[in-house]
Amino acid sequence: MMQTNNRTQTNHRLPQRLSRTLLSALAGIALGLLAVTLFSGLSPVSVVAESGSSPDHxxxxxxxxxxxxxxxxxxxxxxxxxxxxxxxxxxxxxxxxxxxxxxxxxxxxxxxxxxxxxxxxxxxxxxxxxxxxxxxxxxxxxxxxxxxxxxxxxxxxxxxxxxxxxxxxxxxxxxxxxxxxxxxxxxxxGALAANQVDLVVQFDQNATVVRSVEFSAPISGLGALLASGLEVEYAVSDFGATVCAIEGVGCPEEDCFCRCAGGDECALWSYQYWDGANWQSYEIGVGGTVISTTGAIEGYRWGEFGAAMTPVTQTLAAQNALDFVAAAQDPATGGYGGLGSSVEALISIGANLEQSMDWRQSMDAPSLLSFLMLYGAQYTDVGAIAPAAVGKMATGAAGADACWPVGAPVPADFYDETINAYSEHVGINLWAMLGAAAFGDTIPAPALAGVKESILPVGGWEWMDGFGADTNTTSLAIQALVAAGEPISATEIISGLIFLKGAQNDDGGFAYDPASTSSTASDANSTGYVLQALVATGEDSQGPNWVAESGKSGIDYLMDAQLEDGSLEWQTGAGSDLLATQQAVPALLGRHYPFVQGSFTQPIERCDALYVPLLSAD
CATH class of the missing domain: 2.170.130.30 (Ferric Hydroxamate Uptake Protein; Chain A, domain 1)
Known part of the structure; x- marks a missing residue:
């Protein structure tokens, strides 16, 4: 029995992003070149593209x-x-x-x-x-x-x-x-870009990634998943194909139902489709479906049978935001103008488990990874705020599989036992803690205690002494505490959540400083950070505790802030804003820092341990 997926939805294409499957074949060549070659990009290469990959043929x-x-x-x-x-x-x-x-x-x-x-x-x-x-x-x-x-x-x-x-x-x-x-x-x-299917993969209650796969001939659900560039393990039995693991989450193919052996709980990968209003379960397996037209949306959910998937609207909003981020990349450098914006891009694509080596405008253009290999050390050479810069870059690198730039310090280099912190400034210290967690470091117990002690009487945290509590720093503090192993029932975390709730406006969004005498208007950046803190603590951001009297949630605010080109406004009427767009992506995908809460991220390795430059004969 074959089940056909020929639904028509809005086409959400990922322009200019090249597939991991195709570009992995070029990785050894592209990244083994001299740094100046990395900067200028690859030489043109003749490539025969598999159906489902995205480069122009x-x-x-x-x-x-x-x-x-x-x-x-x-x-x-x-x-x-x-x-x-x-x-x-x-x-x-x-x-x-x-x-x-x-x-x-x-x-x-x-x-x-x-x-x-x-x-x-x-x-x-x-x-x-x-x-x-x-x-x-x-x-x-x-x-x-x-x-x-x-x-x-x-x-x-x-x-x-x-x-x-x-x-x-x-x-x-x-x-x-x-x-x-x-x-x-x-x-x-045009055969290599005739049709497109969107794939939504949800690893838990919140964490989601999205991919688009182009195809010419009709393709099965499994065929589309295998062409997505995500790492997939599956098993074939008399009943057909079964997905066992995606990006390391799940079971090995030789024991595909390892989480169903004994006991009352059974975790597995369910296979669903979006019918235009809701997720529906397929009646047959992933190898038996036939996807034939552009606009189909397929879903995979890890968890107990019947576990709900996030409504696809917010996932597609993240995809559209990433489209905008992709289009904003400088084709000449692989970066985003300033170093700070380039690292923000790294974080946004890391939330979607995109490969930084694949993130480029065209086959012969430099990648975001090549830009950071050249300038990453410079980004971290910023004096007193260096621990925060290092932590931010590490957070993105963990999700986007980026190697660590030669000459750049690591978070552990900044830990000072005399103050039991990575920095004397609260916000800078928090980013360093998140970066340390991204590297897989154990956060020292005194550092954890210091964060708890730095909470203000109002229940929030401030960036530096005397600044006053704000939602951004408080959201970082909550994520850092969770990353360091603090239980979500801790008094400080609960106090922080109460502070954040007090910053929510009737539009569903959150203000930067709820006590400000000048403006308490919602903004996309603050709202994105708060939503990440809610994900980190297992809160339902669209549940009754986090919906304003108007019925609007933080997710609603971000989606309302999105413009037709995929970008988001910082505040209503402010116009397209790249930073707001970048910082909204993790929240829309249900991801929280430091992107290591599952087994689907790779350890950060140093670039000089992975790639040996070719020396010029001149």
Whole structure:
């Protein structure tokens, strides 16, 4: 049984952001170059893009093309267009030149295909390890699939040919052919960006990431998930494919239901779709669905069966905000003008688990990572506020998988046992604590005690002595206390939450200083920070405790502040604001600092430990 997802929604495309899957192949080259090369970007590279990746495909009219269709064990359909200069190439050669991961063996009958993209027998010395399946080889003739009458070595392809490979049960008679798809759908102009599906992945009650996947031929739910660039583990059984883990959250494929063994609780990955108003559960598995049109929205939720997903509207608001952030990147440097804005961008993309090495305007443009590798140490060389700068950059690096710039200090370098803090100033100390947590450091107990002691009688924290309590610093303090292991029932955390509630306005947003005599108007930056504190403490930001008398919540305020281009206003009527947009993204995605509350972040490593520059011969 196949279930089709052909719903039409607003198209939320992620412009100019390149897929992790595609760019990981370039990582060793791009990041192994001399620093000046990193700054100026990659040299143009000819790339054959897999269906679902996002770079522009520039057609070289002097080359021939063949289309490949591959159906994996779970039913996932993948397509690629392969270019070649010869008049003809064999089907074996076409498959080997594609981006598919192919395992083959040489036999007395010619080349045997053992595995494609992990489906099949991945050891070429044991190519026929599965006695019940084989790779069925098909070719199109006059638009119809015909089972190949020769081996792939002898099948010669000319421009416009279409080959198909299907992982086929031996018992199938007749064998299953690939889905109906023509050459133009895979290799024609615009084929690589014909359709788009949005994927929403929710790791817990709040933490969410969003991806867009482009495809030409109809694609299964699992095929879209595998093309998203997220790390996925799945298992295939007689009942079809089951998602086991996404970005390390879940179970290994060999024990896909490890969280359901014994006891009354059972955590697993549920598979859902957005029907335009609500999330609905699919009646079949992830390998059996067919996504055929632009605008479909798929959802994955880790948790007990029936666990609710966040309404997609706020997730798509985050996606649109990230679109705006992406478009604002400087194509010449990979940065965002000033160093501070570049680090804010790192934090916003880190909230969505975007790869900083992939965050670039085009294939030959420098990435945000390359910019920070060059200038990150300079960003932290700012005297008394250096601990905060280091902490901020570490917070973003943990989520965006960025290495640590050479020459930049780490949070631990600033800890002073004479004052039991990273800085004498409260706000600077808090950012350093969050950065230390991002590095995986244990926060010293005296530092934790110092934060608790610095709370003011009104229940909030101030940036520096004499400044007075504000919502931003208080929100950072709550997140730092939680990151350091303080229970959410602690008196200081509860007092901080009460202070924050007192700063909420009837529009649902939060003011910077609720005691200000000049303005207590809501602003997007403060509202975003408060929402992160609520997430850190397990509060329902849209529950009755955090909804104003008007019925508006903080999320409502941020969505009301969003303009048509995806950006947010700092305050109503103030116009598009990049900083407000950047700082709203974590809140809209239900993420709190330091982006390490799950297993889906990577440890921060030093750039000089990962990349060895090539020295010039001059």
């Amino acid at each position: 520039v057609r070289d009219e002097t080359l021939n093309q063949v289309a490949l269709v591959v159906v994996l064990a779970d039913g996932a359909v993948k397509t690629q267009c392969v270019e070649f200069a010869e008049e003809q190439i064999s089907s074996t050669e076409a498959l080997s030149r594609s981006n598919f991961e192919m395992v083959a063996a040489t036999t007395s009958f010619g080349t045997a295909i053992c595995a494609i993209d992990g489906t099949g027998c991945t050891d070429s010395n044991n190519c026929f390890c599965d006695a019940e399946h084989y790779w069925g080889f098909w070719q199109q003739s006059a638009g119809e699939w015909v089972y190949a009458q020769t081996g792939s070595d002898d099948a010669m392809l000319s421009n416009g040919a279409v080959d198909g490979w299907v992982w086929t049960p031996l018992a199938d008679d007749p064998a299953s052919s690939p889905p109906a798809v023509d050459f133009d759908a895979i290799c024609g102009d």
